[in-house]
Amino acid sequence: MKLGTADFPKLRFSLLLAALMIGIGAGVVYVSRDWAKSAKLRLTAAQNERNEIVGKLQRVRGEESEIKQKSAMFNELRTRGVIGDEQRLEWVELLKDVRDQRKLIDLKYEIAPQRLLDANPVNGYNFFSSEMKLQLKLLHEEDLTRLLSDLRQRAKALIQVRKCAVTRLPRGGAESGTSAQLQADCQIEWITLHEMESSPSGGTVR
Incomplete structure (x- = not known):
């Protein structure tokens, strides 16, 4: 196309x-x-x-x-009772109570003056600690673990065990079955909290 x-x-x-x-x-x-x-x-x-x-x-x-x-x-x-003033008298009564309940053979203690753990407060609270040197005679190591467990559960403080040294005692000196076999020497921190506005002595903590 x-x-x-x-x-x-x-x-x-x-x-x-x-x-x-x-x-x-x-x-x-x-x-x-x-x-x-x-x-x-x-x-x-x-x-x-x-x-x-x-x-x-x-x-x-x-x-x-x-x-x-x-x-x-x-x-x-x-x-x-962890927050507030430390209750030393109640701590001592607790130690005696545990000693009697657990039938511990011998228990000695010494509590150092309270000290500030850290200058930096946590959530408005300061942490204070009182170190206790604790010495006790034991039939078995379980006596020590039970004692520390009782303190952690019942104490009006946070219990922190720094160290515990367990040594074997010389044989003899007491009737069989009742004499201590071991001795424990411990350092324990009894920790309490205080609001930042006031220290245990009543002064201001900065």
């Missing part, structure tokens, strides 16, 4: 129309891609914002849980 001169205007119109349609199609594709990219960015921003909110909520819940745990711990310490 041959094209005449009269067909060129029609052909040019068709070509222009085709080019226009191609341009419109390309524009639609470009706009679609741009919209998809924008939508993806908006989705990412929304997810980041959500993650940030969730993270803050988790931190708040974690801090709330930590505060509750610390509050419960300090309430327990206060109930036990």
